[in-house]
Amino acid sequence: MIAAASECRVSLPPVIEYDADRADLPLVVVPVSIPSMTTLLRDRLDEFAGLARVRIHTDWTDDEDVLAARMSDATVVMSTGFRASARLLERIAGRVRCITFCGTGAVSFIDLEAARRLGITICNAVHYGxxxxxxxxxxxxxxxxxxxxxxxxxxxxxxxxxxxxxxxxxxxxxxxxxxxxxxxxxxxxxxxxxxxxxxxxxxxxxxxxxxxxxxxxxxxxxxxxxxxxxxxxxxxxxxxxxxxxxxxxxxxxxxxxxxxxxxxxxxxxxxxxxxxxxxxxxxxxxxxxxxxxxxxxxxxxxxxxxTPHVAWRSDRALAALVEQNVRSAVEFLKGGAYNVLV
Amino acid sequence: MIAAASECRVSLPPVIEYDADRADLPLVVVPVSIPSMTTLLRDRLDEFAGLARVRIHTDWTDDEDVLAARMSDATVVMSTGFRASARLLERIAGRVRCITFCGTGAVSFIDLEAARRLGITICNAVHYGxxxxxxxxxxxxxxxxxxxxxxxxxxxxxxxxxxxxxxxxxxxxxxxxxxxxxxxxxxxxxxxxxxxxxxxxxxxxxxxxxxxxxxxxxxxxxxxxxxxxxxxxxxxxxxxxxxxxxxxxxxxxxxxxxxxxxxxxxxxxxxxxxxxxxxxxxxxxxxxxxxxxxxxxxxxxxxxxxTPHVAWRSDRALAALVEQNVRSAVEFLKGGAYNVLV
Incomplete structure (x- = not known):
C-alpha cells in the first residue's frame, strides 16, 4: 500500500492549489501523493467548489516533521498511504478533524485508537480494488x-x-x-x-x-x-x-x-x-x-x-478509490458521513 | 519448442537402454532429450516390449554429425525438438523409416518435403498442450x-x-x-x-x-x-x-x-x-x-x-505428448498408423 519510490512519467508541479484565495473556506490537504493519484485527484477538484480550498503536495516523504507541517492548517487530510502514528496524530489533532484513507485496511497505516481518542474521523474506501x-x-x-x-x-x-x-x-x-x-x-x-x-x-x-x-x-x-x-x-x-x-x-x-x-x-x-x-x-x-x-x-x-504491495494500484482501482475518498471528504465538509470507519 | 539449455535437477545416465540385447528387434532412438521428457519416456518403455529396443540419449546437442551418428542404426527416431534439415534427413534415410515429433508444428523443425521425398513417415502430437x-x-x-x-x-x-x-x-x-x-x-x-x-x-x-x-x-x-x-x-x-x-x-x-x-x-x-x-x-x-x-x-x-518457447512444456502437456509419441512409434512398429502427418 505504501507508495514510496513511485515511477513518475508525468511532470507535475510540487504543489497544486485549488481556490487558494478563498481563505474563508476550510483547507483540504493531500500531504504526499503519487503521480497517478495526483492526476485523478486534480480532475475531481471541482467537487470541492464552495466547500473547501485544496492543496496537493505531489511528492512523497515519510518525514513526520514535514508531514505535520504540511497538515498544520488542514481541516481534512486525504491520505495516499503515509503512516499516521499516535504521535503524528497528536501533533495535528485539534485542527485536523477528518482523514480519508486510500484503501480498506486503514488499521495498518493509521493508529485508529489514537484517532478515536483525539476525535479525528477516519474514512476508508471499500471494494474499490x-x-x-x-x-x-x-x-x-x-x-x-x-x-x-x-x-x-x-x-x-x-x-x-x-x-x-x-x-x-x-x-x-x-x-x-x-x-x-x-x-x-x-x-x-x-x-x-x-x-x-x-x-x-x-x-x-x-x-x-x-x-x-x-x-x-x-x-x-x-x-x-x-x-x-x-x-x-x-x-x-x-x-x-x-x-x-x-x-x-x-x-x-x-x-x-x-x-x-x-x-x-x-x-x-x-x-x-x-x-x-x-x-x-x-x-x-x-x-x-x-x-x-x-x-x-x-x-x-x-x-x-x-511484489511491493501494488495489487491495489490498478488504473481502475485508483479511480474508484479517489472517487470514494473525495466523496468522503466532501460529505464530511457538508456535515455528512460516507465510509466512516472511526 | 527447442529444448536446449534445459534445467537439469535430476541425475540421469548419458544413455538409457531398453532390451539392448534383443538385436533381433528394430531400434528406436531418442537422439537428444531433456530431463522431464526422459523421465516420462523411461516410464513408458515397457510399451515397446517385444517390438523394439530403445536407446535414449539424455543430453542435448545441435551437432548434425552427432545426431546422424546417433540415429544411424535406428528404424524409428523420437524427436524431442532437434532440427531435421533435408541434409540431415538424407544422411539417415534408408535406415530411419519413421520420426515422431514432440509437438504439433513439425513444419518448423522437420523438412517435411524432404521427409516425403525420402519416404520417412512423420508423426506429430495434437492438442496435447x-x-x-x-x-x-x-x-x-x-x-x-x-x-x-x-x-x-x-x-x-x-x-x-x-x-x-x-x-x-x-x-x-x-x-x-x-x-x-x-x-x-x-x-x-x-x-x-x-x-x-x-x-x-x-x-x-x-x-x-x-x-x-x-x-x-x-x-x-x-x-x-x-x-x-x-x-x-x-x-x-x-x-x-x-x-x-x-x-x-x-x-x-x-x-x-x-x-x-x-x-x-x-x-x-x-x-x-x-x-x-x-x-x-x-x-x-x-x-x-x-x-x-x-x-x-x-x-x-x-x-x-x-519467454523462450516454453508454453508447451508443462508437466501435463509433456505427459500427453510422450504418450502420443510412444503410441505413434508403437503403432508404426506394428504396421499401423497414429497421428501420421507425412
Missing part, C-alpha cells in the same frame, strides 16, 4: 506456474533458457476468507478451471454452489489439501497471527501460499521458517513491515515471489 | 498488466519499487484463429471477464455464442479494435507472413500483441519496427529463429516480454 487485487492473486499464481517474468528477465539477458512449466487448471485452490476479494478470486479461478476449497467463518452456500466450490470444515483442512492456499481475510484482533507453523506445516510439498491480504495474518517469522525448508513456495504482495528492509532474509529466498 | 499454451498466453497478458515478474526481480534486488498496474477484466481480447488453443484461450479469458472479438476463417457460431464472443468480419477489425490481440493460427503456406505492417499499424496506443503460435505468422522485421515506435507492447513465446541470437535487437526492447 476487489478485482485488481483478485487479478493480482491470479497473476502471482501464474508467475509460479508459467514463470513468465523470470524467463523474460533471463531471455533479455541473453541465451535461451529452456525450462519446464506447470499448469493452473485442475489444481485445487484453497480460499481462506470469502469476502469481496476472496469471492472475486474464486470467480476468476473457477473461470480458468481451478477446483475450489473454501474456508470462511460464515460460508455462503449459494455462492459456494455457484462456484462449484467445496466448503472446508476447518482452515487446517484447506492447508492440508490444497495445491494453492490464497489468503483473503481482513486484519483485525481475531485474525492477527491466525496462521502459524501448525497450518504451514500442513502444506504439501510443491504447494504454493499466496498472500495479497496482510502479512500480519501469519505469525511473525513463521513463513520464512517454513519456506526455508524449500519444499513449498509462496507468492506475496504484502510484508511486515512495509517497505521490507533491504536486509530482510525474505528477499533472498528463491522460492518466494514478492 | 492446448491448455498449457492457452494458460501461457494468459500468463503473458498478466505479466503485461500486473508486472509480477518484473517487480519480483526488482524487489529481490532491494528497495520497494512502487508501481501502477492495470487490469485484464473488461478489456477486449482479439483472438486470431479459433482452433484448439484459440478456443481454450477464449474460454479462460471469458472466465476472467475479458470481452472477446474473434476472427476465424470458418467461425463456429455456437462456440462464439457460448463465449459471448463477437465475430470480426476481417482480421484488420481485430487489430484496430482490440486492447489485446492474441495469435492462434497454425503456420502453413496460407498463414506465413499473414500479419504485416498494415495490421500492426492498426493497433491502438497501449495495445498488446501476444504470440504463442509461431513468429513466422508475422512478416520478418515487422514486429520489431512496430514495437520500436514505443506506443504498443508485445508478449511472445516464439521467435524466428529459435533460439534467438544473443545480439537480436528484440532482446533490448523494454516493451517486449519474451
Amino acid at each position: 476487489d478485482n485488481a487485487v483478485a487479478e493480482h492473486a491470479i497473476a502471482l499464481m501464474f508467475e509460479h506456474t508459467h514463470r513468465v517474468g523470470e524467463l523474460n528477465a533471463r531471455t533479455h539477458q541473453g541465451g535461451w533458457p529452456g525450462a519446464d512449466i506447470t499448469e493452473l487448471s485442475g489444481r485445487t485452490l484453497g480460499i481462506i476468507g470469502l469476502g469481496g476479494i476472496g469471492r472475486r478470486v474464486s470467480r476468476l479461478a473457477h473461470g480458468i478451471g481451478l477446483r475450489l476449497l473454501v474456508w470462511d467463518r460464515h460460508p455462503d452456500a449459494a455462492e459456494l454452489a455457484a462456484l462449484n466450490a467445496e466448503s472446508a470444515a476447518t482452515m487446517d483442512e484447506v492447508f492440508s489439501r490444497a495445491d494453492i492456499v490464497s489468503l483473503h481475510l481482513a486484519l483485525n484482533d481475531a485474525t492477527r497471527g491466525i496462521i502459524g507453523p501448525a497450518q504451514l506445516d500442513l502444506m504439501r510439498p510443491g504447494a504454493l501460499l499466496v498472500n495479497t491480504a496482510r502479512a500480519e495474518l501469519i505469525e511473525p517469522g513463521a513463513m520464512l521458517r517454513r519456506l526455508s525448508r524449500g519444499d513449498i513456495a509462496a507468492a506475496i504482495d504484502v510484508t511486515a513491515p512495509e517497505p521490507l528492509p533491504d536486509d530482510d532474509p525474505l528477499r533472498t529466498l528463491p522460492n518466494l515471489i514478492i | 492446448d491448455n498449457a499454451v492457452a494458460e501461457h498466453a494468459i500468463a503473458l497478458m498478466f505479466e503485461h498488466t500486473h508486472r509480477v515478474g518484473e517487480l519480483n526481480a526488482r524487489t529481490h534486488q532491494g528497495g520497494w519499487p512502487g508501481a501502477d498496474i492495470t487490469e485484464l477484466s473488461g478489456r477486449t481480447l482479439g483472438i486470431i484463429g479459433l482452433g484448439g488453443i484459440g478456443r481454450r484461450v477464449s474460454r479462460l479469458a471469458h472466465g476472467i471477464g475479458l470481452r472477446l472479438l474473434v476472427w476465424d476463417r470458418h467461425p463456429d457460431a455456437a462456440e462464439l455464442a457460448a463465449l459471448n464472443a463477437e465475430s470480426a468480419a476481417t482480421m484488420d477489425e481485430v487489430f484496430s479494435r482490440a486492447d489485446i490481440v492474441s495469435l492462434h493460427l497454425a503456420l502453413n503456406d496460407a498463414t506465413r507472413g499473414i500479419i504485416g505492417p498494415a495490421q500492426l499499424d492498426l493497433m491502438r496506443p497501449g495495445a498488446l500483441l501476444v504470440n504463442t503460435a509461431r513468429a513466422e505468422l508475422i512478416e520478418p522485421g515487422a514486429m520489431l519496427r512496430r514495437l520500436s515506435r514505443g506506443d504498443i507492447a508485445a508478449a511472445i513465446d516464439v521467435t524466428a529463429p529459435e533460439p534467438l541470437p544473443d545480439d537480436d535487437p528484440l532482446r533490448t526492447l523494454p516493451n517486449l516480454i519474451i
Whole structure:
C-alpha cells in the first residue's frame, strides 16, 4: 500500500492549489501523493467548489516533521498511504478533524485508537480494488506456474533458457476468507478451471454452489489439501497471527501460499521458517513491515515471489478509490458521513 | 519448442537402454532429450516390449554429425525438438523409416518435403498442450498488466519499487484463429471477464455464442479494435507472413500483441519496427529463429516480454505428448498408423 519510490512519467508541479484565495473556506490537504493519484485527484477538484480550498503536495516523504507541517492548517487530510502514528496524530489533532484513507485496511497505516481518542474521523474506501487485487492473486499464481517474468528477465539477458512449466487448471485452490476479494478470486479461478476449497467463518452456500466450490470444515483442512492456499481475510484482533507453523506445516510439498491480504495474518517469522525448508513456495504482495528492509532474509529466498504491495494500484482501482475518498471528504465538509470507519 | 539449455535437477545416465540385447528387434532412438521428457519416456518403455529396443540419449546437442551418428542404426527416431534439415534427413534415410515429433508444428523443425521425398513417415502430437499454451498466453497478458515478474526481480534486488498496474477484466481480447488453443484461450479469458472479438476463417457460431464472443468480419477489425490481440493460427503456406505492417499499424496506443503460435505468422522485421515506435507492447513465446541470437535487437526492447518457447512444456502437456509419441512409434512398429502427418 505504501507508495514510496513511485515511477513518475508525468511532470507535475510540487504543489497544486485549488481556490487558494478563498481563505474563508476550510483547507483540504493531500500531504504526499503519487503521480497517478495526483492526476485523478486534480480532475475531481471541482467537487470541492464552495466547500473547501485544496492543496496537493505531489511528492512523497515519510518525514513526520514535514508531514505535520504540511497538515498544520488542514481541516481534512486525504491520505495516499503515509503512516499516521499516535504521535503524528497528536501533533495535528485539534485542527485536523477528518482523514480519508486510500484503501480498506486503514488499521495498518493509521493508529485508529489514537484517532478515536483525539476525535479525528477516519474514512476508508471499500471494494474499490476487489478485482485488481483478485487479478493480482491470479497473476502471482501464474508467475509460479508459467514463470513468465523470470524467463523474460533471463531471455533479455541473453541465451535461451529452456525450462519446464506447470499448469493452473485442475489444481485445487484453497480460499481462506470469502469476502469481496476472496469471492472475486474464486470467480476468476473457477473461470480458468481451478477446483475450489473454501474456508470462511460464515460460508455462503449459494455462492459456494455457484462456484462449484467445496466448503472446508476447518482452515487446517484447506492447508492440508490444497495445491494453492490464497489468503483473503481482513486484519483485525481475531485474525492477527491466525496462521502459524501448525497450518504451514500442513502444506504439501510443491504447494504454493499466496498472500495479497496482510502479512500480519501469519505469525511473525513463521513463513520464512517454513519456506526455508524449500519444499513449498509462496507468492506475496504484502510484508511486515512495509517497505521490507533491504536486509530482510525474505528477499533472498528463491522460492518466494514478492511484489511491493501494488495489487491495489490498478488504473481502475485508483479511480474508484479517489472517487470514494473525495466523496468522503466532501460529505464530511457538508456535515455528512460516507465510509466512516472511526 | 527447442529444448536446449534445459534445467537439469535430476541425475540421469548419458544413455538409457531398453532390451539392448534383443538385436533381433528394430531400434528406436531418442537422439537428444531433456530431463522431464526422459523421465516420462523411461516410464513408458515397457510399451515397446517385444517390438523394439530403445536407446535414449539424455543430453542435448545441435551437432548434425552427432545426431546422424546417433540415429544411424535406428528404424524409428523420437524427436524431442532437434532440427531435421533435408541434409540431415538424407544422411539417415534408408535406415530411419519413421520420426515422431514432440509437438504439433513439425513444419518448423522437420523438412517435411524432404521427409516425403525420402519416404520417412512423420508423426506429430495434437492438442496435447492446448491448455498449457492457452494458460501461457494468459500468463503473458498478466505479466503485461500486473508486472509480477518484473517487480519480483526488482524487489529481490532491494528497495520497494512502487508501481501502477492495470487490469485484464473488461478489456477486449482479439483472438486470431479459433482452433484448439484459440478456443481454450477464449474460454479462460471469458472466465476472467475479458470481452472477446474473434476472427476465424470458418467461425463456429455456437462456440462464439457460448463465449459471448463477437465475430470480426476481417482480421484488420481485430487489430484496430482490440486492447489485446492474441495469435492462434497454425503456420502453413496460407498463414506465413499473414500479419504485416498494415495490421500492426492498426493497433491502438497501449495495445498488446501476444504470440504463442509461431513468429513466422508475422512478416520478418515487422514486429520489431512496430514495437520500436514505443506506443504498443508485445508478449511472445516464439521467435524466428529459435533460439534467438544473443545480439537480436528484440532482446533490448523494454516493451517486449519474451519467454523462450516454453508454453508447451508443462508437466501435463509433456505427459500427453510422450504418450502420443510412444503410441505413434508403437503403432508404426506394428504396421499401423497414429497421428501420421507425412
